[in-house]
Amino acid sequence: MKVPFRLKSNKIDAIFHSTPSPLRLSHQSYRQTSSTHSSTRLNNLLNATLHTKNLKHATQIHTQIITNNYTCLPFLLNNLLSLYAKCGNINRSVLLFSTNHGGFKNVVIWTSLITHLSRFSKPFKALTFFNEMRSTGIYPNHFTFSAILPACADSMTVQHGEQMHCLIWKHGFQTDIFVGTALVDMYAKCTDMTSAERVFAEMPDRNLVSWNSMIVGFLQKKLYYRAVEIFREVRRQVSDSPDEVSCSGVLSACANMGCLEFGRQVHGIAFKLGLVALTYVNNSLMDMYCKCGLFGDALELFKTIGDRDVVAWNVVIMGCVHSGKFEEACRYFWFMRTEGIAPDEATYSSVLHASASLSALNQGTLIHDQTIKTGFMNNACVASSLITMYAKSGSLVDANRVFEEIQERNVVCWTAMIAACQQHGCANQAIELFEEMLGKGIEPDYISFVSVLSACSHAGHVKEGFVYFSSMTDVPGMNPGPEHYACMVDLLGRLGKLEEAKRFIESMPIKPDSSVLGALLGACRNYGNLEIGREIAKRLFELEPDNPGNYVLLANMLTRKGMMEEADEVRRLMGVNGVRKEPGCSWIDVKNITSVFTVHDRSHSRTDEIYEMLRKLEELVIRKGYKPETQFAINSVEGYKEQSLWYHSEKLALALGLLALPVGAPIIIKKNLRTCGDCHTVMKFASEIFGREIILRDVNRFHRFTNGLCSCKDYW
DNA sequence: TTAGGGTTAG
Numbered sequence: 001m002k003v004p005f006r007l008k009s010n011k012i013d014a015i016f017h018s019t020p021s022p023l024r025l026s027h028q029s030y031r032q033t034s035s036t037h038s039s040t041r042l043n044n045l046l047n048a049t050l051h052t053k054n055l056k057h058a059t060q061i062h063t064q065i066i067t068n069n070y071t072c073l074p075f076l077l078n079n080l081l082s083l084y085a086k087c088g089n090i091n092r093s094v095l096l097f098s099t100n101h102g103g104f105k106n107v108v109i110w111t112s113l114i115t116h117l118s119r120f121s122k123p124f125k126a127l128t129f130f131n132e133m134r135s136t137g138i139y140p141n142h143f144t145f146s147a148i149l150p151a152c153a154d155s156m157t158v159q160h161g162e163q164m165h166c167l168i169w170k171h172g173f174q175t176d177i178f179v180g181t182a183l184v185d186m187y188a189k190c191t192d193m194t195s196a197e198r199v200f201a202e203m204p205d206r207n208l209v210s211w212n213s214m215i216v217g218f219l220q221k222k223l224y225y226r227a228v229e230i231f232r233e234v235r236r237q238v239s240d241s242p243d244e245v246s247c248s249g250v251l252s253a254c255a256n257m258g259c260l261e262f263g264r265q266v267h268g269i270a271f272k273l274g275l276v277a278l279t280y281v282n283n284s285l286m287d288m289y290c291k292c293g294l295f296g297d298a299l300e301l302f303k304t305i306g307d308r309d310v311v312a313w314n315v316v317i318m319g320c321v322h323s324g325k326f327e328e329a330c331r332y333f334w335f336m337r338t339e340g341i342a343p344d345e346a347t348y349s350s351v352l353h354a355s356a357s358l359s360a361l362n363q364g365t366l367i368h369d370q371t372i373k374t375g376f377m378n379n380a381c382v383a384s385s386l387i388t389m390y391a392k393s394g395s396l397v398d399a400n401r402v403f404e405e406i407q408e409r410n411v412v413c414w415t416a417m418i419a420a421c422q423q424h425g426c427a428n429q430a431i432e433l434f435e436e437m438l439g440k441g442i443e444p445d446y447i448s449f450v451s452v453l454s455a456c457s458h459a460g461h462v463k464e465g466f467v468y469f470s471s472m473t474d475v476p477g478m479n480p481g482p483e484h485y486a487c488m489v490d491l492l493g494r495l496g497k498l499e500e501a502k503r504f505i506e507s508m509p510i511k512p513d514s515s516v517l518g519a520l521l522g523a524c525r526n527y528g529n530l531e532i533g534r535e536i537a538k539r540l541f542e543l544e545p546d547n548p549g550n551y552v553l554l555a556n557m558l559t560r561k562g563m564m565e566e567a568d569e570v571r572r573l574m575g576v577n578g579v580r581k582e583p584g585c586s587w588i589d590v591k592n593i594t595s596v597f598t599v600h601d602r603s604h605s606r607t608d609e610i611y612e613m614l615r616k617l618e619e620l621v622i623r624k625g626y627k628p629e630t631q632f633a634i635n636s637v638e639g640y641k642e643q644s645l646w647y648h649s650e651k652l653a654l655a656l657g658l659l660a661l662p663v664g665a666p667i668i669i670k671k672n673l674r675t676c677g678d679c680h681t682v683m684k685f686a687s688e689i690f691g692r693e694i695i696l697r698d699v700n701r702f703h704r705f706t707n708g709l710c711s712c713k714d715y716w
Numbered sequence: 717t718t719a720g721g722g723t724t725a726g
Binding site for chain 2: 043073074075076077078079081082106107108109110111112113114115141142143144145146147148149150176177178179180181182183184185186188207208209210211212213214215216217219243244245246247248249251252255279280281282283284285286287309310311312313314315317318344345346347348349350353380381382384385412
């Protein structure tokens with residue numbers, strides 16, 4: 001149980017005041033070298049220091065123990081060992097234990113050491129000491145088993161826990177409520193809920209902690225409705241009321257299910273039980289409201305919390321990200337820093353996600369600085385987020401720099417870099433990285449396969465794509481999901497194998513979702529196959545009637561074929577379904593200032609120069625053989641279509657880039673929709689005419705234009 | 717003098 005701070009200091013004062021001179025007061029007393037300390041007084045000092053966790057004082061007490069020849073007293077040895085651990089120095093605990101050859105080591109001291117090693121996430125050391133203890137002839141008791149089981153859970157394999165389970169039976173501790181609960185928790189953490197349930201069912205007595213272990217177990221297994229069931233049973237059957245652990249667990253289940261109604265009920269229960277002021281409950285409540293789409297309610301709670309910990313800030317920052325409020329997410333990050341809260345890897349992961357979504361290179365670089373200042377540069381999760389941020393902000397060079405500097409790369413780091421290459425059109429490099437990762441013995445995960453299959457599709461590597469696709473089943477527990485099928489359809493579609501792609505979809509063991517069908521519709525657009533295109537578009541209209549992209553794609557295909565009436569019909573259907581095309585907008589950063597353009601925009605301070613630049617650009621590209629693709633000017637009156645094309649938002653941003661960015665600097669433009677075909681053509685010409693690198697990030701991918709060519713090879 | 721359960725992110 002945590003001791004409130006006031007109690008701690010009172011207790012220390014009490015000890016000092018009750019201690020006769022020269023021990024009275026304080027810090028002097030720790031340094032006392034005469035042998036005036038009795039073992040009880042030293043123990044009292046040890047207990048007092050346990051609250052202050054002062055390592056220097058601990059060392060001074062240690063000296064006193066040695067001076068007074070008290071090392072043979074088990075309770076002093078044990079308390080000193082615990083004190084070193086609580087001061088954060090487990091190595092000293094181990095050293096004290098291992099070098100105390102003359103001292104008597106009973107089961108209590110062994111258990112104490114095992115407990116601390118377990119808590120310090122040193123499971124293998126804890127297991128080694130457990131075995132050593134047994135080999136010296138000391139039998140483990142119910143305390144020892146409760147202490148060692150969390151280490152078994154932490155050892156990455158259920159086998160240690162299973163062996164321990166056998167030993168528990170052998171020693172007859174299977175009916176102990178603490179041991180039983182620790183067993184349930186161990187199996188749950190090893191995601192073996194069947195065994196956890198069996199142990200739970202066989203327990204002669206259970207308490208709230210046992211029930212909570214089951215709630216958390218189901219939560220970890222993503223069996224959220226089961227976690228809710230257990231919570232309901234606690235309310236019905238258990239004499240104790242749910243506590244903060246039960247509530248935060250069930251709220252997390254509600255959050256992940258998007259179950260607002262029950263989440264609100266739990267809020268009410270927690271309120272009645274007086275639990276809402278507790279940090280864990282508050283954070284879980286905020287997370288539940290965020291994940292259920294009520295960011296405002298979460299924010300209201302956030303404002304009421306007096307003592308916000310890092311998780312509270314993380315929940316709010318992530319809430320902003322989930323609701324598309326990326327600038328706000330960054331603002332909360334800086335606000336948190338001014339409040340003096342130390343970010344953790346989850347904070348960085350969220351705020352870098354926000355920064356990447358904004359393609360805000362400046363913001364991202366400032367956050368990168370923070371990761372270095374706070375010592376997170378070697379954290380694999382943070383480094384992966386940095387790679388993604390740089391890649392999405394248009395800088396593959398910086399992404400690669402971060403990747404090269406990572407000391408220990410895990411699968412997430414590799415995948416982030418593979419995805420970065422793939423998004424920038426460097427498909428072969430992405431495939432090479434994937435192979436290099438395999439060569440290092442790192443097992444690809446679900447997302448690694450999405451990235452490499454996507455790279456195969458961009459590079460047109462059908463054979464390799466199918467080899468990787470079928471190799472997925474070699475990875476235990478891995479099954480291709482919709483994203484993987486979509487990549488394969490894209491791969492076939494890109495090469496014009498539309499019938500084959502259609503047959504592939506029909507043979508899928510899972511129901512094709514919009515990403516799979518969308519990939520085929522995109523291919524139909526590129527190859528002008530109206531027959532399959534119509535059929536797939538119809539299925540997509542039913543599947544996602546609110547997505548304007550599908551209507552626009554089909555309408556453009558029809559316009560291209562001169563089938564104006566049918567194209568109008570599709571646009572009418574769009575209106576009937578209440579779908580509105582999101583207005584296109586593009587933005588570009590010049591000297592830390594972001595300029596945003598919509599079509600025909602004349603709000604910029606340099607508008608006249610921008611329109612003049614576009615007029616010149618038009619002349620230059622026409623000389624190079626440019627022909628306007630008027631089907632992209634769908635909303636214009638006939639005759640004005642060509643002119644209308646010239647004022648698309650990405651062209652306006654390009655013109656500003658040409659005017660305002662220094663010669664040789666890449667022009668980075670961002671767009672909220674897919675880029676238009678005519679703009680794509682003009683960007684290619686412009687990259688050649690001006691000898692400049694133009695990077696256009698649209699809603700789906702990057703287009704990197706150099707020397708008249710695009711990295712997407714005209715397929716997007 | 718020793719023991720069991722917790723929120724966020726990827």
